[in-house]
Amino acid sequence: MAAAPPSPKRARTSKDQDDKTYHLLYHPTIPGRGECIRLIFEATQTPYVDVSNATKDDVYSILSKSPDQAHPPIFALPALRVSTKGSSSSPSSDDLIISQTTSIVEYLGHELGLAPGPPQSAANLHARQLALTALDLTVEAHDSHHPISVEFYYEDQAVESKQRAENFRSARLPKFLAHLEAVLAWNAVDADGRRGKGRYVVGDKLSYADLVWWQVIDGLLFAFPNELAARKPDYSHLFTKFYPGIKDDEGAVSAYIASDRRLPFGDGMFRHYPELDRESGDA
């Protein structure tokens, strides 16, 4: 394992904050994939501009105003614009623009002290695998209410959704949760070998992989409350240490989670349709 990076608090100095300004480009009003990125900023107490929520401007029109000779096209949001000239609010050809959620959170992890090691280290490659797997699960959770097409309304694919959600809950969800539990158990160690103690997926402190997984688990609890309630006992590190640890005992990010600044789930990736969840009390 590589040497630990400086702790988030020591890593943030006023000089850092003058150097770079982070602009999150994402759809307004929903947490979605953008929330994984917000959690990184909140956990490290890094100032950022949540562009569409701050300005109510359409994010695609913001993107199309970027000087495009300097930046390749992006496929989808979220994107992150990193300005290196103070808090410059207008796009510049010197800005860095990054897209794909897992790439953004890993980039910020290295910048802000939430990566468990350098990019090519075993610890970071493990964190990256976990972040990618969490986002794969997000896609499957989304497709449980949109199995035929993202372009059709849920109501027009409700029958197929019921089939896909049934299979998602019985086969796919437990496979993913069992993986996360196995990782937490593998990394729990202690009796003074240390490491994560069930609270962290890699090493002995918070990383970008923890925050991405936490957001996904929270989304699943919103979307499938009965299913998760029934399965909780099978995943003890996950539901007695990892999930409550970040929710309640992780300083700045826990405070953010408890605040009204956090956007509620609704009609995004994670949706609660009672007919797609396990029936209440169904064992």
Place this chain on the structure above:
Amino acid sequence: MAAAPPSPKRARTSKDQDDKTYHLLYHPTIPGRGECIRLIFEATQTPYVDVSNATKDDVYSILSKSPDQAHPPIFALPALRVSTKGSSSSPSSDDLIISQTTSIVEYLGHELGLAPGPPQSAANLHARQLALTALDLTVEAHDSHHPISVEFYYEDQAVESKQRAENFRSARLPKFLAHLEAVLAWNAVDADGRRGKGRYVVGDKLSYADLVWWQVIDGLLFAFPNELAARKPDYSHLFTKFYPGIKDDEGAVSAYIASDRRLPFGDGMFRHYPELDRESGDA
């Protein structure tokens, strides 16, 4: 943009080859996601052990023999085992084990001279976004024949597949192909500003992102030949420069593509069901 890494040929020395042995762990007989990784090895003429195809052993039993105190659980194949003690064929606690396709190809890109810049550079973050987006497309292509569950046979979800494939071909596929074409056009430059000339997605030479996209395009040509034939004229950089460039004019990787060592498509991620493709001659 960061300084260019040494060219693949100069980067490979006999010392490198003694230092590390690469073991690809993937399902036997199909190209699948493993093929993206094989293309990296072939393009750089790097020796590797394609474990399940070489031994016919079950890859999961190989994985479970790994010393698990040293390595966290992995979620799914492909995985890469990197041995640092010569060509050691039995797993060791010193080995690095990496999973998730895009993470493996990026790791190897940095190791073998197929990354367009250091991990946090704009060029590499662009390559990473492209690799991730190509794999997202792979999932959507797969789900066009498995919209309800990966656990059911195609025949048991053929009706839903027809709906999803229709939407995939009409809405999703062109969105992804238009993105790749836009990236190739953006990076084409020249009249002596240089860069990719339509052949490369990032910079002026081959990177891991090109190889991943090439494999995905080749899979789509296999799965949806009529759809792709009808759409080819819309994507001229893609189909007149990028795709044939790697197929025919990229040295070692082109030789591999033409060889009988390359595994044919069949019942993997990319499948050819004529009823899911555009009807022949249907404009």
